[in-house]
Each structure stands twice: as structure tokens, then as C-alpha cells.
Amino acid sequence: MATLEWAHAPQMSFSPTDGRNDEKVLATPGGDMGEFIQAVMAYAKVAKAELTQEQVNEMFTRYIKTMTAEKFTYETDEKSYVKLAIATGCRNLRIAEMGGMKRKKEALLEQIGNPEFIGDPFIKFLATNGTALDLDAKYVAMGLSAYHTALWGPTAVSDRLCYIQVKGPHREAALVDINVPPYCIDQGLVPMVSQQLTCAAPVFIRHKDAAKLLRRTLVASMTEGAAGVDPRAVLAQYNQMAENNFESWWGSMGPSKARYSVAFSMSTPLLDE
Secondary structure: OEOEEEEEHHHOOOEEOOOOOOOEEOEEOOHHHHHHHHHHHHHHHHHOOOOOHHHHHHHHHHHHHHOOOOOEEEEEEHHHHHHHHHHOOOOOOOHHHOOOOHHHHHHHHHHOOOHHHOOOHHHHHHHHOHHHHOOOOHHHHHHHHHHHHHHOOOHHHHOOEEEEEEOOOOOOOEEEEEEOOHHHHOOOEEEEEEOOOOOOOOOEEEOHHHHHHHHHHHHHHHHOOOOOOOHHHHHHHHHHHHHHHHHHHHHOOOOOOEEEEEEOOOOOOOOEO
16 A cells, blocks of 8 residues: 555645554644644734734634635544543533533633643644743634634534544654655645554654645735735744744654655655555
């Protein structure tokens, strides 16, 4: 079975850099959700604004309605999901199917930014290390709240959201950076790669070049109609912030994990088991 295939990035959702996911993926730290949270942080910093939850909700909804990707992905893990469900007072709660449970929704949103209940390792890192990273960690909770609010809202938005739950401990042995040549990026073509390659342990995958395509569309959506906010300044801040956050997160993993860089071109043959 092939471990990669070429895909058109603007039409694909980005999965988190997380080796517990056994699908072929386009991966970036935190996936779509991690990118949205950092885009909000970059916008707030450039605009020198204190964004409200309502503003972040509106940014999120507008992006979902205009994005070219089929789905927007948020991933958590079983352990964190169960903890969050218990915090709402119902261990067997199906978070994606809460319907008219107003009190349960309010209880969940109050807890949504607690790192203990965040199953994505990168988003959890952002929520825990705001001061060290020189960012406002409250936007982690706001981004997650915007996602869940949209998940419970009209189907025109909620049907485009993908909620993934993975299981088990982290066993990743290495990070693999996927590099794609400019002529492929210009066509929006990137290789989807399995994070569970044919080796002893899964790996973290990061599509750094492809993620920059996503960032352009996020910034364009967020800055549309925003007087006095330069999209180029937001994008520059966003790219620099994302790289700094990633390097800090990866540094927190310790020296025991290897790091590799792999370059693909359209002439690269498929890798087979």
C-alpha cells in the first residue's frame, strides 16, 4: 500500500502533527485548528486589538463559509475528551451532538481552554506556554470555543467541520519535514504522507511549505473589510510566530527524537510497503 499520494492542498484539510493518526495527511502543528488560533493571535498583535469572543466567532464562521477546503479539522484524544465530558457532568456526553443542551454547552465552553482537556499536543503547548512564547493564550480558548459554537450551529457551517478523536499514548520517534519545490506549491500540489510509516514507531509529519498556502487564505479572510489592518503585515507576523512556536514546541520534546527533512517533486515515485 502506498504511503503517499499527491493532493491539491487548497481542497484538503490539514491534520495535526500527531503520529497517532494512521491516515495519509497534510500535516501542520495543531492542524487547521492550530493554524486558525495562531492566525487570530497574529491578527490581534498587528492590529493592536483586544479581540472579543464574538469577533473570533465571526472570523471563524466567515472563514469556514469561504474556504476552498472540503473540511476544517479539529483533533483531540480519547483521554482528554473523556476528561472534558466529565467536567460537563456527563461522562458519556457526545460533544458533537449536544443539540439544545444549553447548560452542558456553557459548562463545556467554560472548560474548553483548560490544557488538561486539550488533546492536541501543539495546541496544549500554546495554551500552557503563552508567557514564554510572548503570545496571549486566551486566544487558544477563544478559537476552540468558536469551533464548538459553530459545531452546534447551522448545518451550512457545522457540516464542514470534522471532529477527530485519536487513541493511545504518543510513541513518535522522529519528526519528518516535508519539503515541496516551488513549482508544485504554485500548482497547490503536495504529497499526503502517512505518519505511521513502515518503521518501528510512528513519526511527526510537518508540511511547512503547504501550510503557507493555508495561511494566505486565512489571513485574506480575516482581514477582509478590516480598516487599518495590513494583510501583508499579518501574514508576516503569522509565519514568524508559527515558526517560533513550532521550534519551541519541538525543543520541548527533548533531544531523544530525531529530525529529518525529505524533499519531494512530481517525479518522486510512490513509496510502497
